[in-house]
Amino acid sequence: MKAKETLIPKREEPEPTRPAAAASVVGLSKRFGKASVLENISFDVAEGEVLVLLGASGSGKTTILRIIAGLEMPYTGKVILHGRDVTELPARERGVGVIFQSYALFPKMTVEKNIGYGLRIRKRKRKEIRETVNELLSLVQLEEHRKKYPSQLSGGQQQRVAIARTLAYKPEVLLFDEPFGALDTQTRVHLRREIRALLKKVNVPSIFITHDQEEALELGDRVAVLNVGHVEQIGTPFEIYNHPATEYVATFLGAANVLDAVVRQDVVEVGSARLPATLDKEKFHDGDCVKIVFRPEDVQLSRGDLPRSAHARLSSARIEEITFVGAYERLRLRLDAGGADECKTDETPFYLTTETPDRKPSKSIIATRPKPEASATRLQVGEKVVVSLTSFTVLPPKRSKGTN
């Protein structure tokens, strides 16, 4: 179950009805020698769905992909493709399509030979091969390049050949191994839109791996965030960005502010501020030390002492830095309000800082303001403002196993 916490004001969030799994992994674990690289990984992908495995290097995402492809054996767990347990099958009997980071096109074969390879080794009739190759060439728009060798194509064209080559034998699932890693930023953005459109056309379940959070949010119908061999959270891009389940997810997906807080019935206390929150009684108890997470764009700044509209007032703060970043303005603010005294587990405690800012560490947060707002109300460095939050997420407290 996904952890669903508070956010203010409540945003409407569609709950998609998910069709049956086309590909799933169940309880995968993997060890290299004594080092455990994967722990109890489970997820599934629906027909036509794009799942992105997002993680830093060393998170185990490549190993998961290789296990699904049959290029590596799991220590425990199963790989199921369209209801068939393929865990024990070699790569060639699984019918998966892998798009390698380097594309791995066969250098001595032309584009059409590359695409037809899967059918040739399956001993299909020449006519059938020719027809399929023609169809795929037009699907990936490479008709005029059919006689070329991979080395004569651009990175994007090579990638399309690689995809067409796997589509030729109607793969059970498509696996993309950091497919945009080797390309420059502009080409990447262009290509991932192109690929997303292509995937929606062919309706094959796909799994991407990437370390690029922007790419993950844009490409994925759902995103699984991996951290040192386990899944931190799986959800739609909206869910994982707006309701991160863990601090890791919150900070890995773009900028996030994290503050210590204490649970008090229907509010969370952050210093002297009391933010209204509807919390799941199963997960949160009175007096729990928790963390609240909010994005820079969730921060509202105002000059007066009154918080704007219904937004939760957090604290007053002093502006330390203002940076102009094109579409918006980024501000670094040092909060004045005191922190939760009984929750001083954090390395950077959150104390009262007004009088002696130099001796007592306090928390700084990042806020962004869109251009219209930034030009309507100009703010200066050193100015005092009131900080309120339009939205935040309360992370569940860490408990040792056994105690709830």
Place this chain on the structure above:
Amino acid sequence: MRHVRGFDVARPLSIGVLVLMMLPLVFLPLASIFIFGTSNGLDKFWAALTAPEAIFALKLSMVTSFWATVFNVIFGLFAAYVLSRYNFWGRNALIVTISLPTAIPTAVAGFALLLLWGPYGTLGRLLTPHGFQIMFTAWAIILANIFVTFPLAFGVIKPVFDTMSHSLEEASATIGATRWQTFWHVTLPSLRGAIVSGALLTFARAVGEFGSTILVSGNLAGRTQTAPLYIFAKFNEGQIEAANAIAIVLALFSFLIFSVLFFARDWLDVD
């Protein structure tokens, strides 16, 4: 003073020194073969070349070298595949052992083969009573050629294997190919250049082999005498023209092989 009015003196100077050094070492000896070989007239040269024993020696050299090459290319390919794709205990020891024949004097190689297969050798002693005689036959020449050219094809093919992206073979496997299909359709085409180079090197080296051949073949004219042995024998008999004619053929032959190696390199590696 390296530069005289913008002219780099070092360039023509070093090229000149290089050519001068090669002159007595390589160019002049080779030139002498041609000068001497044809000094008594072309008809004498032709007669020496077409003598039945000479023809036989050339043919024997080509045939034995051919089979040694076939064996060593296939073996080299296999050895390179195993040693570059699998990591196992003793792998480096095997690599060193394969490369060893390069460093062993060819006479020692021939001697070692005699001690194994000869009538009184470790294995030969058991086989000879059954009418199984390898030494002093064409088989012995092939065996000696295999021994001395053993690491050549392997040495050319293995680096290509090592640098070949493993993901090509993995891609082929995920597409549905068996190991054999992958090897045939994906791996082998990428090795084409290395295989041809390895084969030419092996063949050239085998045709020129002398030290081991003279020991294991018995040097019987018209039966087990290869071209280099023929040159040596005729020279000893004082028939310089006969030796010279074959020497010219062998020199031209190696020149041809290395030209192919040099100029075909681009062709072999493209597309």
